[in-house]
Structure formats: C-alpha cells, structure tokens
Amino acid sequence: MTYEEHLDEVTTLIVEKYDVEDDAAIQMVMRAQADDFFSGHDDDPSICTLDRAHVDAKAVFAKYR
Template sequence: MTYEEYLDEVTTLLTEMYKLNDEAAIKYVMRAQAADYFSQHDDHEEMRTLDRAMKDAKIVYETRNKSRPEIYRK
C-alpha cells in the first residue's frame, strides 16, 4: 500500500480498535507523523503492512497527547 493508504489504515484502525471518532484518530496520526514516527514507513514499503498498521495504531494510541488526553475523548 502507499504511504498515504498506510496512514489511512492506521487512522481507521484507531477508530475501530479504540472507538475514537474520526477527528480524534486523524489528530493522533497527524501528531505522530509530525513527530517523524512514520518517516521510516515512507522510505521502506515493506513496513506498510496490515499487521504493522495494527501495531502502529496501538503505539500511536498509547503515546497520544499525554499532557491533555481529555481534549481527544469522544
């Protein structure tokens, strides 16, 4: 899958796995992307798998906005 499709998959998994609304899931992925979490995924196509997307969704969720998580709750 392309890099953009991969980010979309991680976002979708966040909504499904953690019952987040779309806006919150998108913000989590955008913050992780801004922090260069997905840089290697852009460079290495073999990192963009469904299994990896599930692991990345968990990591992104667990490390989300620790200082103010309440602003992203449903």
C-alpha cells in the first residue's frame, strides 16, 4: 500500500479497535504525522503493510489519545 493508504488504514484500525470517533482518530494520526512518527514509512514504502498498520495503530493510540 502507499504511504497515504497506510495512514488511512491506521486511522480505520484505531476507529475499529478502540471505538474512537473518526475525527478523533484522524487527529491522532495527524499529530503522530506532525511528530514524524511515520517518517520512516515515507522513506521506505515497503514497510507500509497491513501488519505494520496494526502495530502503528496500537502505538499511535497509546501515545496520542
């Protein structure tokens, strides 16, 4: 998946796994992106996988909720 698709998947997983509203999940992902949480993903799109999206969703929710 592309970098943008990965961010969308992380957002969707936060909504589904943690029962968070869409807007709140989007804000979490945007804050993580602003903190360069996803900078490696942009540099190496091969890490933009579904498995990594699950890991990232958990980390983003834990840090930015």
